Amino acid sequence: MSISEADVRHVAILARLALSDEQVSRLKEEMNSILGHMDQMQSLDLEGVEPTSHSIPLRNATRPDVVKPGLSRDLALMNAPQAENGAFVIPRIVGVEEGA
Amino acid sequence: MSFDVSTLSARAIRDGIAARTFSAAEVVDATYARIDAVEGAVHAFNELTPELAREAAGRIDAMVAAGEPLPPLAGVPTGFKDNMNLVGTHTTCSSKILEGFKSPYDCTAVRRLLNAGALPIGKCNMDEFAFGSSTENSAFGPTHNPWDLERVPGGSSGGSAASVSAGMVAVSLGSDTGGSIRQPGALTGTVAMKPTYGRVSRYGVVAFASSLDQIGPFARSVEDAALVLNAISGHDDMDATSVREPVPDFTATLGDGVKGLRIGVVRDMLELEGCAAEVRSATEASVKLLEGLCAEVGDVDLPMSQHGLAAYYIIGPAEASSNLARFDGIRYGHRVAEPSDVLDLYMRSRAEGFGPESIRRIMLGTYALSAGYYDAYYGTAQKTRTLITREFEAAFERFDVLITPTSPTVAFKIGERAEDPLAMYLSDVYTIPLNLAGLPGVSIPCAKCGTSGLPIGVQVIGKHFDEATMLQVAAALEGALALDMTPPAFPLHRRSS
Structure with a gap:
């Protein structure tokens, strides 16, 4: 997967970061290089492997519902x-156009 | 009374105060005198807190005067990484976006250490938001390695490591998401440990990657690290991921030796390309010493762990990009002047406030979580994480602890890896798999490099919630090595007598 400058600009909007053109072109190079390295995981056989989101077996942690x-x-x-x-x-978030 | 606070252990300081050899107030004076002498060259601290330290010392000295028993870390000078909240201090994460942020409440681990009598000396420099392995990514300038001021102390908890190494505090707290305690521990010749995930509450530490972060100690001896772990461990109502496991006295078994313990040398990690020859031979020598102490030593391979770096650089940035969404210029932190609308406020405040490595990680994480790429990156990384955990479980059926180097190299020069993010990321190749699997690890100094004289660390890895056995092995090795890890740039025996 190769990342284009348009992809970087799209992700920057999602991440709410106002990036300069220079930052965009630099991040394009860096993200391609770093994610290219991470692609080594694609060589693993992950068929049927459950994902881990939490490393310690933990049941629901509850506490008394008191103020x-x-x-x-x-x-x-x-x-x-x-x-x-x-x-x-x-x-101001709403009503800017109307001036109301 | 003349005493050199820069060499005393936490236990010796507490006992000295209890025996009225010196007072806690004198410890504070000696500590800041030491800081005056060396901090200018090292830059381990973002903020010093002499008023808080004197208040705390006053309480300890009042207890001594009243003949009350002293808590286990009474009067022990302590540093806190600057991502931990403590009322009366700023918490900046070494970022411009949080410059001037006042802690509104106390981090649980910090509070517990202070309740155990520790003196808050200052807040320690770090890589911005803990993104880095060198403490160069600080908005307030890099920390220098006390062993060679032109070199990095490691990171991200580089200030916490350097403050202990240079004798400015006896112990400190850092946080470790992929090696941020253990790697700087190795590079500064200090004892540095990451407890099991869930052992220590994360409440009040600014989150980086919530499924990986853990708070732990730096110290100049395994015993002092164990004393700090005693104080900070245990369930906390404010962190639902902190566990209700019983907390043993981690100092109780430190002298039990390694006879009959099964120690696994992670052979394929030791032979990894990029591991310096002197690091490999120092690790082998440590293993030989343990064998000489009648441990049962064997080899094990962890091939899945070699994918740890790849999994980590998806999971870490993904979780970080979510956690750092809170820095929006609304409730706290940097806000641009005259925003045209709220979106402009968010986008420019964040771009101005975050440094380059933070922006890189947020971008990587946002990309990995974005529509169309989630399964390919985040899903794959989480499945890889499962395989790494299983591989450790299998190894721990054969062994009580595992041994690897902590860092593939000794401390590198400031600036050397700054322009190459991937080379920097490789610094944590030995430490990252433990965070992915939630396992505890401790780095202890095991040699000084023959050519440079710089410290080399060895990592002892324990089973989940079995820090006690891990520390027992570390203490046995520490005793057999009997190294003097005083940085040469800071001669300790300055007594006039």
Whole structure:
């Protein structure tokens, strides 16, 4: 599988990264080289092998469903780049076109 | 009272305070004096926390004055990797995107170590978000190896390793996703261990790859590493993947020797192309020593583990790309000025905040998880992971512990591998399979390279939740080797007397 610059640009949008043209062309080379190396796994016979997502046998971890104190609002907002009236401030998302 | 804090073990520091030979406050003063002398050359720390250390020392000295029994790590100077939250400190992961981030709560492992009496000395430098094997990928500049300042200390927990190696702290915590504790341990001549996955809570450590990450200690002796493991192990309600396995006293069996223990030398890993001759011969010499102590030694091959690197560089970036989605410039972290809309805010804040290796891993992971490629990459890697785990299970039917080198080479020069991501990734070829299988591993110094004098590490691998046997073997080897792992650049006997 070979990765094109268009693929890199598509993945960059999925990953929410604004990349320069130079970064795109460099990442194309690097991703092809690195993933090319990873293709060695394709030589393994994996027919019927179950995937591992967790290395330790673990049953459902449950706990009593009781209310406990969590992070306070002040602490949650402590590192916010912009906060106001006890809330995070973000750019307007809806109604921009209408100017409403 | 004159004492050299840079050479004392954790146990000796605690016992010295208990015997009133010196006070915890004096330990703090001596520690920061040592840091003043060597930190400028090493750059192991992102932040020093003398106020927190003095507060903690005050509590220990009050206990001594009141005649109360001291906890096991009372007054022990400790460093914490800068991806672990501790209230009163910043947690930056050595990234511009988290510059200035204030810890809102405590990481469980850090809190447990402080509850055991440890003194918080500072937050240690690392590769950004733990992506790397050299601590060069830090937004705040590289850490230098105390053995040769032109060389890397390994990574990603390079600051934690260098701070212990250079005698600035007695012990430290790092995190290990593919070797990020053990490889820098080998390159700096320190004892460095990754516990079994689930042994130590991950609550409060900034996540890299959640199915692989584990917190563990650096120390200058196996006993000190065991003391730290005692303090940080055990179930935590805040991490559902931390297990309810009983936690033994890991120091209790350190002196039991290796007589009759079955030790497997992973032959095909030892003979891997790219493993330096001196690393191979040092590993063989360690095995001979263990044989001399009446261990039963045999060979085993782990051919599937050679695919570990490939599986890891799919699974690690895939999980990292998900975990790092949280850095969006909204709730914390870097935000661009004047974004045109919310998408522009996300995309430019992230591109400006993340360094090149973080961007590379996020891109690899996002690609591997994207529609059409998921089965070919992530699915294949997870199945490969199963085969690697099975192969270890079979080996552990024949052996109690396994032995490999920790790193294929000694410490390399700063800049040497910076432009070649694949060469850098190969640094972790011996350590990665353990993370994939969830197994514990410890690196201990086993030799100094004949030509360069740089430290070489050997890795002892244990069964799941059997860190005790693994540490028992490491302690026996440490005793038989009796190496002085003081970096030559830092002469220790500076007493005027």
